[in-house]
Amino acid sequence: MADSWDGSYDVGSQSDESNHFERLYLEPIYDAFVCPLTKQVMRDPITLENGQTFERAAIEKWFKECKESGRKLVCPLTLKELKSTDLKPSIALRNTIEEWTARNEAVQVDMARRSLNLGSSDGDVLQALKCVQYVCQKSRSNKHIARNAGLIPLIVDMLKSSSRKVRCITLETLRIVVEDDVENKEMLAEGDTVRTIVKFLSHELSKEREEAVSLLYELSKSEMLCEKIGSVNGAILILVGMASSKSENLLTVEKADKTLENLEKCENNVRQMAENGRLRPLLTQLLEGPPETKLPMAAYLGELVLNNDVKVLVAKTAGSSLINIMRSGNIQSREAALKALNQISSYEASAKVLIEAGILPPLVKDLFTVGGNQLPMRLKEVSATILANVVNSGYDFDSIPVGPEDQTLVSEDIVHNLLHLISNTGPAIECKLLQVLVGLTSSQTTVINVVSAIKSSGATISLVQFIEAPQKELRVASIRLLQNLSPHMGQELTDALRGSVGQLSSLIKVISENIGINEEQSAAVGLLADLPERDLGLTRQIQDEGAFQMIISRVVRIQRGETRGSRFVTPFLEGLVRVLARVTFVLADEPTCVALCRDHSLAALFIELLQANGLENVQLVAATALENLSLESKNLTKLPELPAPGFCASIFPCFSKPPVITGLCRLHRGTCSLKESFCLLEGQAVEKLVALLDHTNEKVVEAAFAALSTLLEDGVDIEQGVMVLCEVEGIKPILEVLLEKRTDNLRRRAVWAVERILRTDDIAYEVSGDPNVSTALVDAFQHGDYRTRQIAEHALKHVDKIPNFSGIFPNRG
Numbered sequence: 001m002a003d004s005w006d007g008s009y010d011v012g013s014q015s016d017e018s019n020h021f022e023r024l025y026l027e028p029i030y031d032a033f034v035c036p037l038t039k040q041v042m043r044d045p046i047t048l049e050n051g052q053t054f055e056r057a058a059i060e061k062w063f064k065e066c067k068e069s070g071r072k073l074v075c076p077l078t079l080k081e082l083k084s085t086d087l088k089p090s091i092a093l094r095n096t097i098e099e100w101t102a103r104n105e106a107v108q109v110d111m112a113r114r115s116l117n118l119g120s121s122d123g124d125v126l127q128a129l130k131c132v133q134y135v136c137q138k139s140r141s142n143k144h145i146a147r148n149a150g151l152i153p154l155i156v157d158m159l160k161s162s163s164r165k166v167r168c169i170t171l172e173t174l175r176i177v178v179e180d181d182v183e184n185k186e187m188l189a190e191g192d193t194v195r196t197i198v199k200f201l202s203h204e205l206s207k208e209r210e211e212a213v214s215l216l217y218e219l220s221k222s223e224m225l226c227e228k229i230g231s232v233n234g235a236i237l238i239l240v241g242m243a244s245s246k247s248e249n250l251l252t253v254e255k256a257d258k259t260l261e262n263l264e265k266c267e268n269n270v271r272q273m274a275e276n277g278r279l280r281p282l283l284t285q286l287l288e289g290p291p292e293t294k295l296p297m298a299a300y301l302g303e304l305v306l307n308n309d310v311k312v313l314v315a316k317t318a319g320s321s322l323i324n325i326m327r328s329g330n331i332q333s334r335e336a337a338l339k340a341l342n343q344i345s346s347y348e349a350s351a352k353v354l355i356e357a358g359i360l361p362p363l364v365k366d367l368f369t370v371g372g373n374q375l376p377m378r379l380k381e382v383s384a385t386i387l388a389n390v391v392n393s394g395y396d397f398d399s400i401p402v403g404p405e406d407q408t409l410v411s412e413d414i415v416h417n418l419l420h421l422i423s424n425t426g427p428a429i430e431c432k433l434l435q436v437l438v439g440l441t442s443s444q445t446t447v448i449n450v451v452s453a454i455k456s457s458g459a460t461i462s463l464v465q466f467i468e469a470p471q472k473e474l475r476v477a478s479i480r481l482l483q484n485l486s487p488h489m490g491q492e493l494t495d496a497l498r499g500s501v502g503q504l505s506s507l508i509k510v511i512s513e514n515i516g517i518n519e520e521q522s523a524a525v526g527l528l529a530d531l532p533e534r535d536l537g538l539t540r541q542i543q544d545e546g547a548f549q550m551i552i553s554r555v556v557r558i559q560r561g562e563t564r565g566s567r568f569v570t571p572f573l574e575g576l577v578r579v580l581a582r583v584t585f586v587l588a589d590e591p592t593c594v595a596l597c598r599d600h601s602l603a604a605l606f607i608e609l610l611q612a613n614g615l616e617n618v619q620l621v622a623a624t625a626l627e628n629l630s631l632e633s634k635n636l637t638k639l640p641e642l643p644a645p646g647f648c649a650s651i652f653p654c655f656s657k658p659p660v661i662t663g664l665c666r667l668h669r670g671t672c673s674l675k676e677s678f679c680l681l682e683g684q685a686v687e688k689l690v691a692l693l694d695h696t697n698e699k700v701v702e703a704a705f706a707a708l709s710t711l712l713e714d715g716v717d718i719e720q721g722v723m724v725l726c727e728v729e730g731i732k733p734i735l736e737v738l739l740e741k742r743t744d745n746l747r748r749r750a751v752w753a754v755e756r757i758l759r760t761d762d763i764a765y766e767v768s769g770d771p772n773v774s775t776a777l778v779d780a781f782q783h784g785d786y787r788t789r790q791i792a793e794h795a796l797k798h799v800d801k802i803p804n805f806s807g808i809f810p811n812r813g
Contacts, residue, residue: 033097036077037062041101045094046087052077053090060087105135105142109149116154122163129158129166129173136176143181152177152187159196164205171200171211175218185222194219194228198235201242206249213242213255220262229259230269236260240276267293271300279310283317295336298322302339308347315344315353323354327362334375338382345386351393355400360409363387364402368417377426384432391439398446409436410446415453423462427471434466434477441484451488460489464496467503472520475510479523486530494531494538504538508547511554511576522568525575533578534585543592548583551576552600559608574617577609581621584628594636603629603678607685616697623692623703626685629678630710636677637670666720667711680711681724690730698742705737705749712756722760731757735767738776748788751780755791758798768799777801 035042035055044056052075054062059076063085066073073082108131115128132151135142146152155177158170178184197219200212216239219225229235242248242256263269264281274282286297306314318340325337341359345351366375366383375383391397397409407414415437422433441447454460463485466478486493497504510524531538542548555576557563566572583593583602597603606629609622665672667681674683685707692704708730711721725731734757738750754777758764767773778801781792796802 032093033100042094042097045090045097047090048075048088049082049084049086050075050078050080053093056087056089101138105138106145109135109145109151113149113151113154116151116158118157118160122161122166125158125161125163125166126169129155129169133173133176140180143177143184146177147181147184147187152184156188156193156196159200164208167200168205168207168211171197171208171215175211175215178215179218182222185219185225189219189225189228194225194235195232198229198232198238201235201238206252209242210249210252210255213239213252213259217255217259217262220259223265226263226266226269230263230266230272236263236269236272237276239263240273240278243278267296270297274300274304277307277310279306279314283314286318287321294325295333298325298333298336298340302336302341302343304343306343308349311344311347311350312353314340315350315357319344319350319354319357319359323357323359323362326359326366331376331379335379335382338379338386342382342386342389345389348393351390352395355390355393355395359386359390360400360402363390364409364414367421377429380425381428381432384429384436388432388435388439391436392442393439394443396445397440397443398449410440410449410453412449412453412456415440415450416457419454419457419459419462423459427469427474430466431471431474431477434474434481438477438480438484441481447484447488451485454485455489455492460492461496464493464503468506476520476523479507479510479520479527483523483527483530486527490530490532491535493527494535497531498537498541504541505545508542508545508550511547512550517563517566517568517572519568522572522575525572525579529575529578533582536586536589539582539586539593540590542579542582543596548580548596549600551580552602552605555580555605555609559612570615573615574621577618577621577625581606581625581628584625587628587632588635594632597629597678598675601675603674603683603685607674607683607688610685610688610692616695616700619692619695620697620700620703623689623700623707626678626680626689627703627707627710630680630707631713633672633677633679633710634668634713634715637665637668637672637679638677639670640664667716667724669717680707686711686724686730687728690725690728690733693730693733693737698746701737701742702746702749705734705746705753708734709749709753712753718756719760722757722763725757726763731763735770735773739772741776741779747780748784751777751784751788751792751795755795755798758795764798768801774799774801 029041032053033041035045035058036052037058038055040055042053042055045053046056046059047053048059054076062076063073073085074080075082112128112131112135115124120128132146132155136146152174155170155173159167161167161170174188178188194216197212197215200208201216203209203212216229216235220229239256239260243253243260245253248256260273260278260281264273267285270281270285273279282297282301285293286301289297301314301318322337322341325333326341329337341354345354345359363383363386367380367387369375374380391409400408402409403411403414409415418433418436422430425433437450440450454463463478463482466474467482469475469478482493497507507524507528511521511528513521528542554563555573558569558573558576563569580602583590583596587594587597603626606622606625609618610626612618612622664670665679665681668677668679671677672679672682674685680686680689689704689708693701693708695701695704708725710716711724712718722731725734734750734753737746738754741747754773758767774796777792777795777799781789781796784792793802
């Protein structure tokens with residue numbers, strides 16, 4: 001039975017290498033030391049009632065198997081039945097074995113020490129390292145022996161080996177040597193060893209990385225070493241990367257994560273982790289740590305550069321806590337909280353989280369409080385910055401109470417207070433508060449309330465004066481605010497710019513700066529473009545400043561591709577074209593504007609801009625400008641001077657023939673040119689305008705249609721205008737606009753144009769056969785406004801859909 005025992009029990013679960021070292025006895029081994037069952041030297045010998053000695057664990061396993069199999073309890077050597085399972089410790093034998101073992105292990109350690117040098121063969125070094133592992137794993141006291149024998153520095157030197165296998169086993173050996181031994185850990189950490197271990201975290205071989213992180217994990221269990229590990233440049237960054245890696249093996253990831261958890265004991269390490277994207281430890285200390293920890297954590301959070309996803313995480317995790325500190329903490333705590341909130345409020349999504357957490361009421365209170373409890377100005381500036389960040393998140397602010405009487409940010413008294421602060425603080429706070437108003441006026445739901453409050457406060461002139469501020473950021477905020485206000489109080493802003501000294505000049509100076517196109521220039525030209533285009537006084541003042549010539553130059557340079565690469569190029573160009581188009585709205589009243597258009601060939605420039613594909617706002621403005629220019633053509637065309645009739649012709653007119661004059665414009669019946677009279681026909685613009693009737697933007701279609709309609713206006717040869725449209729195949733696109741009925745305005749224009757086109761009999765005859773056109777005209781006749789119904793009636797008469805004696809409407813005006 002004893003011979004058949006499976007022998008699966010292995011004391012200490014020893015590996016093949018440990019068995020090998022167990023057999024390396026340098027003193028003779030006595031049979032009494034060896035367990036008959038395990039054939040190995042005993043560690044805890046016991047004696048049975050019959051005097052036989054065994055390893056305790058082995059005989060206990062034997063008894064268990066006998067019991068489980070239903071056999072009698074017998075001695076495995078004598079096979080005689082035992083009356084008792086009592087086990088008597090063999091203390092003397094155990095002491096003798098321990099002394100014998102200690103002497104052998106001391107010799108083994110000495111042999112290993114002599115092999116641990118870079119001059120030894122890899123085989124000898126590996127053998128020595130395995131020997132050290134075996135000795136240290138046998139008992140904790142052996143680790144002291146290894147330390148006292150000076151093995152630790154020798155093992156560390158093996159990290160310099162050129163053999164990857166030696167380096168891996170060295171890392172493994174060091175982990176075993178320092179495991180659960182504080183003194184060994186401290187000795188290992190002396191000098192530059194920790195830095196060397198960290199370097200292995202970046203090694204190509206995954207086994208080296210795995211062993212290095214396992215060793216660091218063991219070292220990190222010592223609070224004294226946490227700071228030293230964290231102080232190694234790049235250590236925490238690499239560990240954070242490993243802990244979040246999808247390519248490392250799970251054991252390595254787990255060990256890296258646990259190492260970082262241990263390193264959290266050191267405040268500086270927590271900061272480094274946050275800096276490298278592992279923010280949870282910092283947030284935990286901020287939320288759960290003692291007051292003396294919360295303050296530096298909040299302060300450090302305000303110094304961090306966070307990516308947008310992390311800002312949202314922080315806002316959700318710690319936003320409420322920071323807001324509470326901002327409400328009720330001392331000045332130092334409030335400062336730290338404000339700086340952290342400033343950092344995380346700079347992203348739209350995280351700002352919305354803070355709004356929902358209730359940040360607005362304490363912010364507004366901090367800004368408006370005066371007296372003993374007020375914040376220092378430097379912190380009011382931070383509060384203003386946070387409010388600017390939050391307001392520019394696009395939230396609906398007319399429903400969030402911020403004051404004791406349920407006022408909102410757009411309540412009149414709140415806006416008045418903001419305007420008062422803007423007028424009575426320094427440039428930094430003024431800038432941020434202007435940005436608050438920019439945010440509030442960027443929303444259609446809140447801009448009307450802000451406009452009303454600005455008008456009632458009489459602050460328009462004060463706001464306009466910021467255009468001249470020496471601080472660029474302040475100027476930009478001011479100009480952006482005025483641009484947002486201009487659609488709602490354009491005339492007030494125009495009057496302020498015209499009446500004040502220097503503001504308009506400053507605005508033009510900003511636009512003219514040749515330093516590459518920036519946000520300030522884009523906003524400045526946008527503001528100028530939004531002001532009432534028919535205000536003759538403003539147009540004259542702009543012309544007196546020489547701005548139109550500068551604008552023409554900038555437009556031409558952009559068209560030539562000499563200015564590119566900035567995200568502000570498109571809005572800047574759109575603004576320039578809109579400002580330039582102002583001159584076309586006052587041609588009848590301002591001869592100098594006519595001269596400007598002629599001298600700089602503006603008609604040709606606007607025709608060129610019609611083809612600015614992808615820039616639909618530019619195309620729209622160019623078409624509108626051409627409409628204005630074309631309307632003036634009939635007044636600028638030079639009509640021929642007919643010679644006075646002779647004496648006979650004056651008496652007998654029937655004998656005279658009218659003189660034949662060649663080279664006249666068939667549309668305007670005079671001498672025309674694109675440059676002098678802005679004639680669209682002479683400028684070959686008609687075909688380009690017809691092409692825009694197929695544009696996807698309805699406003700561009702309306703503008704192009706309006707420009708084409710000038711060919712059919714009273715005062716020109718309408719029949720020739722129709723022929724011009726026929727020649728460029730423009731009749732069908734006009735009819736299609738009528739059929740599509742895209743907007744009421746387009747339908748009105750289309751009905752008007754079609755009626756004039758149908759005055760030409762050949763076209764009327766051809767169109768009369770198209771039921772779709774007739775249906776569209778009937779629909780306009782039935783559902784259009786009064787004027788459209790009148791015109792539709794005449795159009796239907798042209799195609800014989802209504803008899804000519806119909807008198808439903810009075811005669812056409």
